[in-house]
Amino acid sequence: MATRTIGIAVLCYFVVVPYALCNGDSVSSVINAFVVPHSHMDVGWVYTVDESMVAYAANVYTSVVSSLVKNGKRRFIAVEQEFFRLWWENVADVNQKQQVHELLQNGQLEFIIGGQVMNDEAVTEYSANIQQLTEGHSFIYDTFGVRPQFSWHVDPFGATATTPALFAMAAFNSHLISRIDYDKKDAMQKKKEMQFIWQGSPSHGSKLQMFTHTMDQYSYCAPGDIPFSERSGFYWNGYVKFPVPPSDGIYPNMSLPVNTSNIKLYADYMVANIKQRAAWYKTQQLLWPWGCDKQFFNATIQFLNMDPLLDYINQHSDEYGVRVQYATVGEYFKAVHDTNSTWMVKKSGDFIPYSSDPHSAWTGFYSSRNYLKGLSRHSQATLHAAESMFTMYNKVTDDKHINGSWILSKLDKLRWASAE
Ligand SMILES: *[C@@H]1O[C@H](CO)[C@@H](O)[C@H](O)[C@H]1NC(C)=O
Ligand SMILES: *[C@@H]1O[C@H](CO)[C@@H](O)[C@H](O)[C@H]1NC(C)=O
Ligand SMILES: *[C@@H]1O[C@H](CO)[C@@H](O)[C@H](O)[C@H]1NC(C)=O
Ligand SMILES: *[C@@H]1O[C@H](CO)[C@@H](O)[C@H](O)[C@H]1NC(C)=O
Ligand SMILES: *[C@@H]1O[C@H](CO)[C@@H](O)[C@H](O)[C@H]1NC(C)=O
Numbered sequence: 001m002a003t004r005t006i007g008i009a010v011l012c013y014f015v016v017v018p019y020a021l022c023n024g025d026s027v028s029s030v031i032n033a034f035v036v037p038h039s040h041m042d043v044g045w046v047y048t049v050d051e052s053m054v055a056y057a058a059n060v061y062t063s064v065v066s067s068l069v070k071n072g073k074r075r076f077i078a079v080e081q082e083f084f085r086l087w088w089e090n091v092a093d094v095n096q097k098q099q100v101h102e103l104l105q106n107g108q109l110e111f112i113i114g115g116q117v118m119n120d121e122a123v124t125e126y127s128a129n130i131q132q133l134t135e136g137h138s139f140i141y142d143t144f145g146v147r148p149q150f151s152w153h154v155d156p157f158g159a160t161a162t163t164p165a166l167f168a169m170a171a172f173n174s175h176l177i178s179r180i181d182y183d184k185k186d187a188m189q190k191k192k193e194m195q196f197i198w199q200g201s202p203s204h205g206s207k208l209q210m211f212t213h214t215m216d217q218y219s220y221c222a223p224g225d226i227p228f229s230e231r232s233g234f235y236w237n238g239y240v241k242f243p244v245p246p247s248d249g250i251y252p253n254m255s256l257p258v259n260t261s262n263i264k265l266y267a268d269y270m271v272a273n274i275k276q277r278a279a280w281y282k283t284q285q286l287l288w289p290w291g292c293d294k295q296f297f298n299a300t301i302q303f304l305n306m307d308p309l310l311d312y313i314n315q316h317s318d319e320y321g322v323r324v325q326y327a328t329v330g331e332y333f334k335a336v337h338d339t340n341s342t343w344m345v346k347k348s349g350d351f352i353p354y355s356s357d358p359h360s361a362w363t364g365f366y367s368s369r370n371y372l373k374g375l376s377r378h379s380q381a382t383l384h385a386a387e388s389m390f391t392m393y394n395k396v397t398d399d400k401h402i403n404g405s406w407i408l409s410k411l412d413k414l415r416w417a418s419a420e
Contacts, residue, residue, distance in 0.1 A: 034327035038291040056297035057083040063299040075326040081136035110328035114148030116419040121160040132419035154178040154220040157362040158354035164210035165200030178215035180351035189280035221292035229255040236305040237298035258305040379418040
């Protein structure tokens with residue numbers, strides 16, 4: 001793993017101060033919405049990795065990088081490594097690579113989680129989770145010298161206590177989850193208990209605790225179904241078209257462009273949504289995820305429409321009671337931290353199983369695809385055995401009959417394959 005520090009940082013980061021001391025009457029009641037642009041890319045789901053690269057994933061990074069460079073206020077979070085690495089190795093040119101370095105430096109682009117994928121928590125083996133995280137973090141650290149500090153586990157079907165414990169060991173600062181039982185989430189929204197300190201491991205207790213943010217009932221997508229927008233809401237680039245992107249750049253269901261006649265409609269809708277959601281959280285800081293599955297394949301159009309909308313809301317912030325800004329997850333968590341709020345402590349219970357509606361428990365996958373699960377365990381075991389043998393071989397003999405670089409290249413391939 002790229003980072004070996006045990007999660008002491010977590011303890012120091014969230015200093016506990018009595019709530020009343022920090023939230024005097026002088027605190028303004030304006031809601032600060034942190035608009036976090038992201039694309040949820042589901043590595044290998046429905047379409048293969050290669051099909052996804054051709055249809056949209058390469059365009060996400062190409063268009064996001066050029067959009068961020070054009071305006072320093074814009075932000076983007078890169079959540080997983082698989083597609084980013086393929087883009088970096090096979091698509092990006094020298095100029096784009098230089099731009100990525102600069103965007104990471106100035107904080108416009110942020111790596112979140114940093115694993116090869118966003119791993120499932122219910123049916124995976126923890127060593128595999130560590131391995132895929134290690135694979136992604138090693139790449140990021142070797143290439144950029146940075147370490148992801150925040151998670152974004154928005155799509156695993158249920159959240160286990162193991163994950164915050166592991167992430168604390170990987171020196172993450174905060175954890176973010178979304179898919180938990182709908183009834184439980186509803187109760188948490190009403191009580192403003194969407195954020196808490198999670199002590200995932202009973203034996204480590206407060207030594208491995210993690211500030212955890214639960215996304216509200218809208219989850220990780222911005223509202224899409226808005227009547228006046230051709231029903232696509234905040235997705236001006238529309239929906240992906242497989243197998244290849246349309247050559248004229250016109251995609252299905254592109255939302256109506258923001259202009260002077262409709263900007264107030266968009267702004268009113270967005271502000272109402274922000275206010276509804278902010279009421280479920282303890283502070284006036286709201287994380288407003290802007291994205292959904294397979295989005296930002298044309299970041300140019302996305303930002304060209306959202307820029308004036310955010311400006312409009314900020315120009316009317318007195319009447320709206322809302323301010324908006326683009327943000328990374330890190331910027332949002334920093335703002336929450338700076339409120340000095342105190343948080344309830346959750347001991348080691350899990351959010352498993354996951355139900356999205358009455359009579360909709362997502363548990364079928366616990367027992368299906370036995371062969372695939374077996375293959376994953378087997379490749380993990382083979383990888384572990386091969387790495388151990390290679391290490392021992394190097395340790396005990398100076399006599400190099402075996403070509404070490406050849407073995408390392410094979411191990412790299414197996415590591416990449418089993419991380420997927
Ligand atoms: C939070 O605490 C820090 C350090 O004590 C203090 O400087 C800051 O003003 C406090 N912030 C708020 C919003 O109370
Ligand atoms: C994105 O939109 C712009 C402006 O309409 C267009 O010129 C460009 O071709 C589009 N890019 C892609 C990848 O569709
Ligand atoms: C896209 O637009 C078509 C035609 O108007 C509609 O039938 C379809 O439901 C829309 N898709 C989505 C995801 O909104
Ligand atoms: C704004 O866009 C709508 C829908 O595309 C269009 O009907 C309207 O004429 C436009 N208004 C202006 C001022 O361009
Ligand atoms: C060792 O393996 C590497 C990578 O496969 C190869 O490039 C190199 O030629 C090999 N060296 C020898 C001495 O065989």
